[in-house]
Amino acid sequence: MRKDSPLYTILFAFIISALFALLLGAVNAATRDTILLKQKIVEEKAILEAAGISTVGMSDVEVDTLFREKVKTVEYSQKTIYLVKTDKGQAFAFKYSGPGLWGTIYAIIAVDESLTRLAGISFTKQSETPGLGGRIDESWFKMQFRGETIHDTYPFIKVQKSSRTSGDPDHTNASVDAITGATQTSNAVEKLINEGLKEYIPILKALKAGEMV
Amino acid sequence: MFLNPSKLGLSREVPSLKDFMLKQPMMRRVIIALLPILAFSILNFGWKVLINTLVSTGVCFFIEYVFERMKKKKISEAVFVTGLLVGLILPPSTPLWIVAVASGIGIFFGKEVFGGFGRNVFNPAMVGRAFVYVSFPLYLTAKWNLPVFPNGFKYWLSPELTTGATPLEVLKSGELLKRLDLFFGNISGSSGETAKWLIVAAAFYLILTKTASWKIILSTVGSMMGLTLILQLPGIVNYNVFDAVLSGGVLFAAVFMATDPISAPRKEAAKWLYGLIIGVSATIIRTFSLFSEGIMFGVLIGNTFAPLLDVMVSSRSGKK
Amino acid sequence: MNGKDEQISALFKRTLFFENPVVIQILGICSALAVTNRLINTAIMAIGLTLVTALSSLTISAIRNLIPRRIRMMVQVLVIASYVIVFDLILKAYLPAISAALGPYVGLIITNCIIMGRAEAYAQSHPPLSAFLDGLGSGLGYSMVLMIVAFVRELLGFGTLFGVKVTPESFVNWTIMIMAPSAFFVLSIVLWIFKSFRTGTK
Incomplete structure (x- = not known):
């Protein structure tokens, strides 16, 4: 068969495509479970972290076991709520996302049992400026939210400018320090948390009342 | 080398x-x-x-x-x-x-x-x-x-x-200076x-x-005031048009930087357009972006267009 | 044997230096700008690109006599894309954090002109082993430049090297070095140095 004939061309294209499709299929099949597990672990880690449970240094399997042991997922009024057992009782965690400076910020917000204090916050995905807005993922920033009082009215939590570099140590003033030089991202986080709380606190109250009964 | x-x-x-x-x-x-x-x-x-x-x-x-x-x-x-x-x-x-x-x-x-x-x-x-x-x-x-x-x-x-508030940030937040x-x-x-x-x-x-070219200074400052005026109508900005040019480095940049004979266009008609580009982009950046000092980027954006403006103006007058 | 060794060293001298894909041919600039703000990300990206270039050159060269001319380019893209997807999947499975940091740029290796260029300019007309080495060399040439850029950017932008703090406490991070525009500055200086050395040695 001539190499330039249409039949050969079609045949060749067919065979080579089939070969590579086979290769890709095999690799995909071999890695799919691992990839799905990794993605699940990222989320599980974030939920545990938001509720104040450290997963530092744990292997994926350990995180997964811990998650199963501590967290109960419930569907309530069409929202997914994670009930996390902590040393201080129970925390309610939920996913919430909002616009950041460059892209959507995906966060897990956790509220403690009394619904008057935050348990904490963590971020599963954000694309803020590395080194500036990206610092929302640093622990000093996230630690500020741990146990922070939720104000009765909107805004529930304020993110305010400050000259401190280590974050707001006061956990009763319903306010945390913003990131210097990243005003827009700080505002975005403030909005994200407040909108999240506004939407979820009534639901959590209802859920809690329902649990009591 | x-x-x-x-x-x-x-x-x-x-x-x-x-x-x-x-x-x-x-x-x-x-x-x-x-x-x-x-x-x-x-x-x-x-x-x-x-x-x-x-x-x-x-x-x-x-x-x-x-x-x-x-x-x-x-x-x-x-x-x-x-x-x-x-x-x-x-x-x-x-x-x-x-x-x-x-x-x-x-x-x-x-x-x-x-x-x-x-x-x-x-x-x-x-x-x-x-x-x-x-x-x-x-x-x-x-x-x-x-x-x-x-x-x-x-x-x-x-x-x-x-x-913490600088005049420009105060301006952004709407306080009267x-x-x-x-x-x-x-x-x-x-x-x-x-x-x-x-x-x-x-x-x-x-x-x-x-x-320095008065055309550049005038069109830079003028277009900033003009656009600020327009932005006032729907209430996007609420500061006085004079404050808009008196605050921050606007005037300094318009007089000393925009007029730099090397980076500004050379054709007289192009200078008007050049100032307009600076003024408009400065106002837009200062109003809508995260940077409060818009005039700096305005001048740099204007610089980018300067050679193009020269070509545009001369090709148009050449056709006549 | 001796003659062959010389050939290989000449080949690497060419791909790393005289015909370095990034600084001399100005190819693959997009990813050079995008992924060079941390050394670790850059290293993974560089490994990926080098492997993909070498393997696709090898594959294309091996089947070069079978490929009909008319669909030559399509076959090249098919081969390259397959290797890139394999690499992407492996990253996602075993280095998820780096995979997330590199974002779409791993997938974009497919469109990197270096690979296509080597396939078209070299692998099509050379035996598999030479094609493999040529691909490897070009990939290393790319990697070398990216690592230099990333070294400067991470050092100034974060004050760290491979995530390890190397600068004194009082060091102020140069935020712009973290952002893409700085790669233009750094890359252009690297380019300048390379070119002046090249003109100096020639």
Whole structure:
């Protein structure tokens, strides 16, 4: 068969495509479970972290076991709520996302049992400026939210400018320090948390009342 | 070619000033116009301002010297203008090493890489400032000093402003500023931009001596006021149109940077358009973006379009 | 044997230096700008690109006599894309954090002109082993430049090297070095140095 004939061309294209499709299929099949597990672990880690449970240094399997042991997922009024057992009782965690400076910020917000204090916050995905807005993922920033009082009215939590570099140590003033030089991202986080709380606190109250009964 | 010290001419006979300095009366007039502003700034914020300008001028001079010796050409007097400008458009409290970085980057990437004097696309001082502004926002946007005019000579650096808000941020948040304070420089800000009355006086001097183009100044300032007026209608901005140009570095940049004869267009008709581009982009950036100092990017954007505007204008008049 | 060794060293001299894909041919600039703010990300990206270039050159060269001319380009893209997807999947499975940091740029290796260029300019007309080495060399040339850029950017932008703090406490991070525009500055200086050395040695 001539190499330039249409039949050969079609045949060749067919065979080579089939070969590579086979290769890709095999690799995909071999890695799919691992990839799905990794993605699940990222989320599980974030939920545990938001509720104040450290997963530092744990292997994926350990995180997964811990998650199963501590967290109960419930569907309530069409929202997914994670009930996390902590040393201080129970925390309610939920996913919430909002616009950041460059892209959507995906966060897990956790509220403690009394619904008057935050348990904490963590971020599963954000694309803020590395080194500036990206610092929302640093622990000093996230630690500020741990146990922070939720104000009765909107805004529930304020993110305010400050000259401190280590974050707001006061956990009763319903306010945390913003990131210097990243005003827009700080505002975005403030909005994200407040909108999240506004939407979820009534639901959590209802859920809690329902649990009591 | 690459930084070969033997070719830099750093050795032996020191050439006399006339030998290696390009005489530029135009640039000298800009320097003269800047000196009172520098003096005021020292009296307003302290001696640190003088040190800032000395460092920036020194760094600019040194880098230009190295490059021009490599090409065996003369240093342009314009380098002192750039040096002075860099020193004056940074906040007084800027650490000296940042001043040096701004000058170095500005003169190197803004001027020398394009082939030195007369070939630069962008205003070197603005390039330097933009670089450090984005790099070190903490030092360039968060720390401001109290105006203490005329007692600045008693200070190394006037006390730091405690409230974080700069006039520009106050402007953004909608508070009314005292216009007289704005005009007479009784405000905090970058070293050289506060004394509007001196800048206006300098503008007249430069226009009368045909050093700066009044068209550029007028269209820059005018288009900023115009767009601010338009933005007022739907309530997007709520500050006075005069405050819009009196606050921040707008006037300083319009008079000293936008009019830089190298990076501005040469055709008269193009100058109107050029000022318009600067004014409009400055207003848009200051209103809608996260940067409060829009005029800096405005000038750089204007610079980008300057050669294109020249071509546009000349091809149109050629067709007639 | 001796003759062959010389050939290989000449080949690497060519791909790393005289015909370095990034600084001399100005190819693959997009990813050079995007992924060079941390050394670790850059290293993974560089490994990926080098492997993909070498393997696709090898594959294309091996089947070069079978490929009909008319669909030559399509076959090249098919081969390259397959290797890139394999690499992407492996990253996702075993280095998820780096995979997330590199974002779409791993997938964009497919469109990297270096690989296609080597396939078209070299692998099509050379035996598999030489094609493999040529691909490897070009990939290493790319990697070398990226690592230099990333070294400067991470050092100034974060004050770290491979995530390890190496600068004194008082060091102020140069934020612009973290952002893409700085890669233009750094890359252009690297380019300048390379070119002046090259003109110096020639």
